[in-house]
Amino acid sequence: MEEPEEEKRSMPAWVMTFADLMSLLMCFFVLLLSFAEIDATKFKQIAESLEQAFGVQREVPAMEIPMGTSPVFDHFSPGRPEPTLLDEVRQQTQQDDPRLKTHTAQVLAQLEQATQQQVARTAQQLAQALEQEIQAGKLQLLQEENRLIIRIEERGSFGSGSSQLSGEFQGILGDIGDSLAQVPGRISIEGHTDNIPMRSARYASNWDLSAARAASVANALLAKGAVAMDRLRISGLAETRPVQDNLTPENRAQNRRVEIVVDLEQPIAQYQAKVLSLLEQGRAEEAFQVGWQ
Missing domain, CATH: 3.30.1330.60 (OmpA-like domain)
Structure with a gap:
């Protein structure tokens, strides 16, 4: 005799808990693997920077409020990073107009x-x-x-x-x-x-x-x-x-x-110093007419 629909046996309740546990374990081991491949030198530098940023500056007198520093400003300068083959981060900033370089030349x-x-x-x-x-x-x-x-x-x-x-x-x-x-x-x-x-x-x-x-x-x-x-x-x-x-x-x-x-x-x-000084003052016509004295 076939059992009613509501009385059919479904998946045990503990299976969902077991699946969640397996997912968490997999994430945990992936995280361990990522930590195992990190560059030790860079990790040490970042750790020291974080320690300096969130720690108390011992050299500051007690009457002053301890100030924290940011590791970002300690190790990086503003600008657009470019890819490099070297094992380091290099950034360049462009402040000069190319037309200014042409004019200077x-x-x-x-x-x-x-x-x-x-x-x-x-x-x-x-x-x-x-x-x-x-x-x-x-x-x-x-x-x-x-x-x-x-x-x-x-x-x-x-x-x-x-x-x-x-x-x-x-x-x-x-x-x-x-x-x-x-x-x-x-x-x-x-x-x-x-x-x-x-x-x-x-x-x-x-x-x-x-x-x-x-x-x-x-x-x-x-x-x-x-x-x-x-x-x-x-x-x-x-x-x-x-x-x-x-x-x-x-x-x-x-x-x-x-x-x-x-x-x-x-x-x-x-x-040459005299000529460049006159050019900086906007006296271009006079600049190239000066002599030795």
Whole structure:
């Protein structure tokens, strides 16, 4: 005899409780697994940050209210994170308009061009002041990047194996001193020789002779009073920096020389700072018309 519908036996009541328990156990073990794979270093850093954030700052005096800090602000900066292959989080912020960067590049290019024009203008002024000596072959004027070099050859300036300037060349150095007084920058006077060993009662080597010749040129410049003493530096380089090989008498004669080197690095830095300052003030027309002084 078939039982009534209401009297049929259904699923036991404990099955629902057992299913709930199994679900909770599965979630618990999944959670344990996720904890087992966490980076220990990062976990330690986060734990220390949380401890600092929610703990009491022991260094704060008792009369002040203890302040908490946020681990977010300690380890991250505002911005849009970008994916990276490194095992760390990096974020970048973009504050500059790309048009501003283009404008800055244009300004720097104009500044570099104006600087080179200023150096070339100074070299031209120096060449005009020494035009007669240069055409006569007594001097050479060279430009190497931000340096101006006045090259004085031994011929006509010094006697053989001597550091005594000729009377004519002392007058020429007076004109050079007047010209250098109008040019900014530090002045180095370098003496050079060929590779033939020098030994005499007065000079023990080429080092002594080259230094003595550089000192003679410096004294001649100072005698006129146009060049300040604190601008001058002298050095004797002997045969260490030849301009030609020493295989022929003509080449050795070119190596025996004194060079007056004007270093324009510092004036250029001051000039560029002045131009940029005027540009920041909105005085663009005036900025590129300023000179050394």
